[in-house]
Amino acid sequence: MxxxxxxxxxxxxxxxxxxxxxxxxxxxxxxxxxxxxxxxxxxxxxxxxxxSRSPSDGAKVVAHAWSDPEFKARLLADPRSALTEIGYSLPDTTPHLAVVENTEQVHHMVVCTLCSCYPRALLGRPPDWYKSFAYRSRAVVDPRGVMREFGLELADSVEVQVLDSTADLRYLVLPRRPAGTENLSEAELAKLVSRDCMIGVTDPHVPEGVAAS
Amino acid sequence: MAQSNKYQTGDQVKVRVDSPSHHYRTPTYIQGKTGVVVAICGRYRNPESLGHGGDGMPEQLLYRVSFAQNSVWDRYRGPSGDKILVDIYEHWLDPVGV
Incomplete structure (x- = not known):
């Protein structure tokens, strides 16, 4: 060859x-x-x-899923083909992507305890802290403590599910759409979606004055 | 040839304890723990062969297994409903209670 x-x-x-x-x-x-x-x-x-990929690509995907429930359903069921619809074709050589949805009941947070597995094909390179021993060990032992440091305090009634991407799947967290954002355009919504909330260590942050009361 | 799945969603499984010299993807902290299969993630070439120049065949079935955090860590500080989900290949899992 x-x-x-x-x-x-x-x-x-x-x-x-x-x-x-x-x-x-x-x-x-x-x-x-x-x-x-x-x-x-x-x-x-x-x-x-x-x-060429960056968290802003993931943010566009999340904002589109928030705006179009049918797309969201397809994204959760078959991420690769749903992403192709909106112009993100993931090469066959990249690991399978799984999308997990945060709800009122369940909050997901992603780690790779063995190395630094990350949905690079969509989000680009992971942040350095994601690869640090501190994050990789604490994310599994004390996920709520880690989230607190990122500014997210979850109620005890929310079930925290930490995903350790040990094998052939890469996980993207679909965060909850913040309240008061009903009137925002898809482009405005995408600005609320940070890299960190697609890893699940925090939630989207709505700057003051952006959300409708 | 498609073999049948050894486990189904909802089955209880126990992770094997082992430390082979090759490239295995089952973290030590989850070995020996009992969890529940929550998803069947498909078949993939075996990293224990791929990592050493092999062809990764036969493909191994990959399961997403959910473990109660307080069964994994003695001093877990969160609520009892919290979970850790780990992707584990079939040959690292044993049945429980059969």
Missing amino acids: SEGHDGEHVHPESGEELSVYARRAQAIEALMVEKGVCSTSEVDQMMNMVE
Whole structure:
């Protein structure tokens, strides 16, 4: 399976002193290409896709789900095809996405205790704190304490479900639509949806003056 | 060939305790704990083979298993309804009460 590789995958850092991790990554990439596991263009495509995605993409998806209940139902049932409808095609090589909905009764929060699994194909790269040992250990042991630090105090009547993405699924939290936002447009709604509330460590925040009383 | 699922939604399962030398995806904190299958997530190539140059075959069935937080941590501080959900491959699960 020759992809016409030239053995010299040029990175922007070339010519500078590379860290041991960067050198290791380059060595692994070169071996993967040599063994025909992937081509350099596939690696570049994947890097470009991750770099081009950001939490604002997830926010648009959430705002659309809030505005269109039928889309929301499709998003929860089959995220990949629902996302394709609105122009987000996730490559087949990316792990399956699962969308979990926060309700009055249940609040979801996502962690990867084993490494840093995250819905990168939609949200881009995870924040550094998501990859920290502190978050990865405390999220499972004391999720309510972690949420408190993000400014969210949940009532005891709400069931907290922590999702540990240990395997082949990546989780996106669909937060609850805040009260008083009935008159907002989809674009205005998307501005309320932060990266952190799609991880589930907090809820959407409505700035003063935005919500109708 | 599609094999039948060993477990169905609602079944009680116990996570095996093991520390194989290969790339397994079952966190230590959940090993030995008993939970309930809440979703069947499909079949995936086995990371324990994929992580070491293998082809990951045969595919393994992946389950989402829900555990009561206060059965996982002795000193869990939240309400008794709180849960932790972990994705676990079939070969890491044993039946309970059968």
